[in-house]
Amino acid sequence: MAASPETARSSTVGSSTGGSAGLDSGIEFEIHPSQARVPAAERERALEAPGFGEVFTDHMITLRWSAERGWHDGRLEPYGPFSLDPATTVFHYGQELFEGMKAYRAGSGEVVLFRPRDNAARFNAGCRRMAMPELPEAAFLRAVELLVSTDKDWIPSGEGNSLYLRPFMIATQRGLGVNHPSSEFLFCVIASPAGAYFGATTAVKVWLSEDYTRAAPGGTGAVKCGGNYAAAFAAQQQAAANGCDQVVWLDAASHEWVEEMGGMNLCFVYGSGSSARIVTPALSGTLLPGITRDSLLRLAPTLGIPATEGRISVPEWRDGCASGEITEVFACGTAAVITPVGSVLGASGGWTIGSGAPGPVSMRLRSELIGIQYGQRPDPFGWLHKVA
Numbered sequence: 001m002a003a004s005p006e007t008a009r010s011s012t013v014g015s016s017t018g019g020s021a022g023l024d025s026g027i028e029f030e031i032h033p034s035q036a037r038v039p040a041a042e043r044e045r046a047l048e049a050p051g052f053g054e055v056f057t058d059h060m061i062t063l064r065w066s067a068e069r070g071w072h073d074g075r076l077e078p079y080g081p082f083s084l085d086p087a088t089t090v091f092h093y094g095q096e097l098f099e100g101m102k103a104y105r106a107g108s109g110e111v112v113l114f115r116p117r118d119n120a121a122r123f124n125a126g127c128r129r130m131a132m133p134e135l136p137e138a139a140f141l142r143a144v145e146l147l148v149s150t151d152k153d154w155i156p157s158g159e160g161n162s163l164y165l166r167p168f169m170i171a172t173q174r175g176l177g178v179n180h181p182s183s184e185f186l187f188c189v190i191a192s193p194a195g196a197y198f199g200a201t202t203a204v205k206v207w208l209s210e211d212y213t214r215a216a217p218g219g220t221g222a223v224k225c226g227g228n229y230a231a232a233f234a235a236q237q238q239a240a241a242n243g244c245d246q247v248v249w250l251d252a253a254s255h256e257w258v259e260e261m262g263g264m265n266l267c268f269v270y271g272s273g274s275s276a277r278i279v280t281p282a283l284s285g286t287l288l289p290g291i292t293r294d295s296l297l298r299l300a301p302t303l304g305i306p307a308t309e310g311r312i313s314v315p316e317w318r319d320g321c322a323s324g325e326i327t328e329v330f331a332c333g334t335a336a337v338i339t340p341v342g343s344v345l346g347a348s349g350g351w352t353i354g355s356g357a358p359g360p361v362s363m364r365l366r367s368e369l370i371g372i373q374y375g376q377r378p379d380p381f382g383w384l385h386k387v388a
């Protein structure tokens with residue numbers, strides 16, 4: 001551990017990067033550089049085929065909150081395990097929230113984040129639902145920028161490759177009382193080099209989950225909390241047992257309306273060629289408001305592809321594929337960007353979407369969005385946030 005750490009204020013590093021100027025949360029991060037960084041040769045080897053979420057960088061960010069002190073003790077420090085009392089709240093009641101975002105190495109060598117303020121805003125919406133303290137947007141951004149700029153050698157180059165960032169917060173109060181939220185929290189950011197996910201060139205087969213429900217009105221479906229994922233594994237196992245890659249979630253009340261696929265939003269392509277248009281299930285309160293979903297809703301119309309939010313039922317999906325009205329379906333999210341869906345299976349049978357292979361509208365939207373993220377296309381919406 002460095003004997004006298006430097007202190008980086010959120011108004012210093014980062015303010016010249018075009019993003020944080022004018023935002024100063026007053027939250028500071030002490031810099032404790034790792035004395036045991038992964039040697040360059042070993043790092044380069046890890047970056048050749050990084051996979052997803054298996055390898056982590058040299059550092060992490062930690063920041064604590066308590067009812068008395070508010071946010072305090074921000075640090076950039078060596079990546080490593082936590083030591084927590086077995087009676088810590090998060091282990092028992094799952095008070096936890098996370099985000100998922102990426103840093104990209106653009107063609108020019110610049111390191112950029114994609115719409116990071118939207119992740120900060122969504123994180124705070126999640127904090128409100130989960131009765132957790134909100135983190136000032138400037139501190140969230142500063143934490144992410146500090147980790148990315150410190151560990152930028154871990155960002156793999158090449159299209160589809162990125163540094164996946166995982167900000168999260170856990171309840172760290174000790175005790176088993178359940179009548180109130182935790183009075184202490186730990187915010188942390190870790191980073192993991194990521195290769196192209198799922199491959200995108202093969203379409204997935206999805207399982208319609210009629211036994212299980214991901215989210216109900218009034219629940220936590222609209223926020224990125226770990227509990228949603230914990231409750232989804234059994235359905236994912238059922239999908240795999242039926243030869244499917246992913247679960248499609250339906251509405252809780254009737255299991256008739258399509259909501260999401262696994263941890264991604266869904267998008268339906270109607271028509272083809274110059275008459276193609278996309279429809280994605282509306283945010284009803286039980287869907288996660290994906291930033292990729294929102295980006296496609298805004299980007300597609302600029303490419304001549306009208307985009308709307310709507311309601312799609314399972315019979316409409318099946319009949320639309322049979323009539324040829326629905327030509328493609330894809331899922332979208334930060335990790336995999338766009339994953340084409342090729343076929344559907346449920347308890348009462350299945351069907352193929354289009355030819356069963358990735359379709360042209362899905363692949364076009366994918367390459368246009370990736371083109372913006374990697375700085376190869378203009379960025380008309382100002383979505384890129386330069387870090388280093």
Ligand SMILES: *Cc1c(COP(=O)(O)O)cnc(C)c1O
Binds near residue numbers: 264290332
């Ligand atoms: C994270 C997530 C998404 C996608 O959100 P992005 O911001 O596009 O990455 C969709 N659905 C669920 C359930 C998620 O957790």
